[in-house]
Amino acid sequence: MVKPIWYTLLLLFLSATTAQPVPPVDAEASISRFQNYLRIKTAHPHPDYSTAVSFLDSLAKSIPNLHTRTLYPATPDKPLLLVTFPGSNPSLQSILLNSHIDSVPAEPSKWSHPPFSAVRTDDGNIFARGAQDDKCIAIQYLEAIRNIILTDPHFTPIRTVHISYVPDEEIGGLHGMAKFVESKEFKQLNVGFFLDEGQASTTDQYRVFYADRSPWNLVIKAVGMPGHGSRMFDNSAMENLMKSVEVVSKFRENQFDLVKAGVLANSEVISANLVYLKAGIPSGDGNFAMNMQPSEAEAGYDVRLPPTVDPDLLKKRIGEEWAPATRNMSYDIVEKGPLRDYMGRPLMTATNDSNPWWSVFKDAIKACGGELSKPEILSSTTDARYLRQLGIPTFGFSPMKNTPILLHDHNEYLKDSTFLEGIKIYESIIKSLSSFE
Numbered sequence: 001m002v003k004p005i006w007y008t009l010l011l012l013f014l015s016a017t018t019a020q021p022v023p024p025v026d027a028e029a030s031i032s033r034f035q036n037y038l039r040i041k042t043a044h045p046h047p048d049y050s051t052a053v054s055f056l057d058s059l060a061k062s063i064p065n066l067h068t069r070t071l072y073p074a075t076p077d078k079p080l081l082l083v084t085f086p087g088s089n090p091s092l093q094s095i096l097l098n099s100h101i102d103s104v105p106a107e108p109s110k111w112s113h114p115p116f117s118a119v120r121t122d123d124g125n126i127f128a129r130g131a132q133d134d135k136c137i138a139i140q141y142l143e144a145i146r147n148i149i150l151t152d153p154h155f156t157p158i159r160t161v162h163i164s165y166v167p168d169e170e171i172g173g174l175h176g177m178a179k180f181v182e183s184k185e186f187k188q189l190n191v192g193f194f195l196d197e198g199q200a201s202t203t204d205q206y207r208v209f210y211a212d213r214s215p216w217n218l219v220i221k222a223v224g225m226p227g228h229g230s231r232m233f234d235n236s237a238m239e240n241l242m243k244s245v246e247v248v249s250k251f252r253e254n255q256f257d258l259v260k261a262g263v264l265a266n267s268e269v270i271s272a273n274l275v276y277l278k279a280g281i282p283s284g285d286g287n288f289a290m291n292m293q294p295s296e297a298e299a300g301y302d303v304r305l306p307p308t309v310d311p312d313l314l315k316k317r318i319g320e321e322w323a324p325a326t327r328n329m330s331y332d333i334v335e336k337g338p339l340r341d342y343m344g345r346p347l348m349t350a351t352n353d354s355n356p357w358w359s360v361f362k363d364a365i366k367a368c369g370g371e372l373s374k375p376e377i378l379s380s381t382t383d384a385r386y387l388r389q390l391g392i393p394t395f396g397f398s399p400m401k402n403t404p405i406l407l408h409d410h411n412e413y414l415k416d417s418t419f420l421e422g423i424k425i426y427e428s429i430i431k432s433l434s435s436f437e
């Protein structure tokens, strides 16, 4: 039915008289919400997940159009909060933004401000464990959506945007993201693109990560004939172990030389760092028997593999050169996470035209005046690996430029203006990704 002209005029009149002016974005309120979240003690070994989840849940519910759900992918003491900003076309794959709730412990005596005080100094630095890793992005996601709705109340994303707040990332994610991606709730999200944490950048450009290195815990064991401390003989456990330690040290030196020469980045080589040595016969008084050569000795290594490395070749090298059975050596590798996706491909997300999400992401940052540095492999490991394993395009990104890298360090802080800039960046990213058809 065609509406008469007076009806249209009446609607126009009503909307003109009832339209509210757009309230200004309250930056100070965003900063204090960030500080309040930082004050919740979510550091290991006893992260307060329930307080954090109820805080984030009520924050999300204070924003129009957002829905929340609390899930328990592993156990009732490890909640996961899922926030949803529904899109107009649910048949399209969704966007998932992620932040882990937990953080590493802090030693208060080594901090200039108490690590859970979220003190803001005169120069704007907010000190707290988790300020960079990664409670900033947790709040920035929500503040960005709040601002989008505030400045454009009619904005509706085409694709649905979800935010996941997950437990246990800092201890491997086995009871967090690893379990969540196996759940039916996750499958129902139909995720097409995943954005996870990154790291601060000391330059004027933002950093983006397209892969993580994968950690291996390697233990090399040597056995040999025991003997009196005074005897000289071949193939003692200690002699065999020390030969291996030398071989691994040489390998490490060669890898590190590539970094020092600028040929490869730190995260592009295999690192093999000696983390413990174990041998000796205890004498009972806290010392060791000095006149005995032990029959067993072992060395522990933290090994990190970039996705460009063939893990089978490294295993071959370990078996043949680092711990050869011909020298009575054995080894044990605990792989702390997947190395290949479900199709057998290395866990890397393309940063070229073959990945349409890359262009949308890159352009969104450019659109709000930001600049990206060359995409990198992350030296360490995040929950992103569980999504890459499913073949989901995934980037690591935390918008912190001109900021010292302080994750897991004493006196971790983030500047208030950097935090606010990050909200602007996410406004652009969320709008672009959710409008991409």
Ligand SMILES: [Zn+2]
Residues within 6 Å of the ligand: 100, 133, 134, 169, 197
């Ligand atoms: Zn983190």
